[in-house]
Amino acid sequence: MSDTTYPPSAEFASNAHVDAAKYKEMYAASINDPVAFWGEHGKRIDWIKPYTRVKDVNYDFGNVSIKWFEDGTLNVAANCIDRHLEARGDSTAIIWEPDNPEDAAQHITYRELYENTCRMANVLKDMGVGRGDRVVLYLPMIPEAAYAMLACARIGAIHSIVFAGFSPDALSARINGCQAKVVITADEAPRGGRKTALKSNTDAALLHCSDKVKCLVVKHTGGQTTWIEGRDHDYNALASEAATDCPPEEMNAEDPLFILYTSGSTGQPKGVVHTSGGYLVYAAMTQELVFDYHEGDVFWCTADVGWVTGHSYIVYGPLANGATTLMFEGVPTYPDASRFWQVCEKHKVNQFYTAPTAIRALMGQGTEYVSKCDLSSLKVLGTVGEPINPEAWNWYNDNVGQGRCPIVDTWWQTETGGHLLTPLPGAIPTKPGSATLPFFGIEPVVLEPESGKEITDTEASGVLALKDSWPGQMRTVWGDHERFEATYFQQYKGYYFSGDGCKRDADGYYWITGRVDDVINVSGHRMGTAEVESALVAHAKVAEAAVVGYPHNIKGQGIYAYVTLMNDVEPTEELRKELETWVRTEIGPIAKPDLIQWAPGLPKTRSGKIMRRILRKIAEDDYGALGDTSTLADPGVVDELIENRMNRG
Ligand code: WTA
Secondary structure, eight states, rough: OOOOOOOOHHHHHHHSSSSSSHHHHHHHHHHOHHHHHHHGGGGGGGOOOSOOOOEEOOOOOSOEEEESSTTTTEEEHHHGGGGGGGHHHSEEEEEEEEESSSSEEEEEEHHHHHHHHEEEEEEHTTTTTTTOOOOEEEEEEHHHHHHHHHHHHHHTEEEEETTTOOHHHHHHHHHTTTOSSSSESSSSSSEEEEEEEEEHHHHHHHHOOTOOEEEEEEEESSEEEOOOOOTEEEEHHHHHOOOOOOOOOOEETTTTTEEEOOSSSSSSOOEEEEEEEHHHHHHHHHHHHTTTTTTTTEEOOOOOOTSSIIIIIIIIHHHHTOOEEEESSTTSSSSSTTHHHHHHHTTOEEEEEHHHHHHHHHHHSSSSSHTSSSOOOOEEEEEEEEOOHHHHHHIIIIIIIISSSEEEEEOOGGGGOOOSBBTTTTOOOOOOTBBBBBBOOEEEEETTTOOOOOOOSSEEEEEEEESSOOTTSOEETTTTTHHHHHTTTSSSTTSSSEEEEEOOOOTTEEEEESSSSSSSETTEEEEEEEHHHHHTTTTTTTEEEEEEEETTTTTEEEEEEEEOOOOTTOOHHHHHHHHHHHHHHHTTTGOSSSSEEEEEEEBBBSSBOOOHHHHHHTTTTGGOOOOOOOTOOHHHHHHHHHHSSSOOO
16 A cells, blocks of 8 residues: 555646535535435436435345435436537537547537437337337447437336457347347447457347347448348338437336346356436436536546446446547557557547556556657546556556546446545545545445454455445346345345455555455456356366466456366367367457466365365465465365466466
């Protein structure tokens, strides 16, 4: 933990929405009287029927129920589009920057966003989609992804976005998981000069889905696709004939807005459910205050819309605020390592929000890629997804922010809908590597991992939990409320448990130390070790597998797999490659193991439980500190694993 602090400049603070004094005052108000606080701030969005009940929350295990603004009605798309038309109809809502810098960028005004969203909404309605129906999106980073999200919101359908890097198997599981009526895809997704065949992946996925699922295809690259009459629908043809008006449905605040699958400790990914009113209030308020967004600024979040960061900070938060949001189809290193900075220069980006893994990758390429670009438009920098190491923070601060731009290290989760721990750039001095202090209404606590007792000393180390609810919190797991309660409310009664470890320093600043469960964070992507294990054991030559994370210079964590082969199978380099490819096709490229160690045996307790603690230590190349191995059924396997470990210093 570094003790260097970086206070905002007096000039920045004086122009910011929130300065130090205002933060203190608003934070105290939000904790002392959450109903009054959120009752007031809920008004930042437009309600059709105003709410009278602000908060109705029960964290008691067995009866967990979370409701905000529950008697209010609204339409999320109307909040993100229609209400801006009068004042900002001709202002840019979305700047779209394509993968190839030689192709033209698009500037989509709020009026155009309105028309395109309505067209998409009408196409979906004609395909039989209505209130409460589920629609899966499997799309590149193109404006149609935003139109599709907002079109669903407009007609009251629930979207579930599947990241375009996921495999057909992952896609079919998510289509079936929510019994989607329609899947929206595109012919191909270009990224970094390569193309992913989304439509053919979708064809493969739909082989495992009900015949009733229809497919709406955006022609993006014009690449060849196969076509099934009756099932497949041509978006471009249908949209060009669709009406440019579509009345927004009046939705309840607690009607689901979207489902987003995320990885957990055990089992397959779960469908996180976010609802309409509270989510939008929270996404909008954090986007404005955490990035100190001002009218006319250009805001760029580099995430993919397939992740929650893209939901909240490319689409819903910025558009609810009438902002200009940049959507980038490409990758940071294509055509070369200056792409991010060239896009900042080209579109005069004011707030830039990315992941530490991208910063570390670019840092390794040298500073010339940054210094040759004009980054004078930048005002605030952000990071999200994983702890940022101080070296990367300093590089970002010196080279990208040129010492001028506050850095907001935002800690949050798919489950939380928006930022929970974060500096406000005009209010809170930052420390490299710390997510600093809570946002309004957020009451973090540090618990003793074993006893679950709240540590009241300022300096503390333990697991991070939240005492009370906030409007952006997830409401349930799709179709499995019991799993929701068991995952987040069972272990530490009366709290929402984050799954992260943390330290609190003498100034009350929070430092996230990483997951304390079997979730790993690879390049800012959440991955359940159980998912990778179940993919590996699905291979005919694999008897058993155990997967853990290990420190990786660029990715933060890498995937380390211990694999026990079937009796008669020879461990060969070829088989290693085969297993890597296997996991890529079962889940997607992000799940490919970085290291595979052949393990004739795995360390198990006498009751047969794999001792993952030991496997983690060996993967970390820290086997001197294995701790007590006396409960192992066969302590000899540990020596064998150490002997053949794959990660050597
Ligand atoms: C990790 C992404 C440290 C954390 C928005 C959390 C972070 C998980 C930070 C959620 C941060 C996210 N510092 N760790 N600023 N932000 N994390 O659901 O472990 O993809 O639990 O949401 O990422 O990942 P998810």
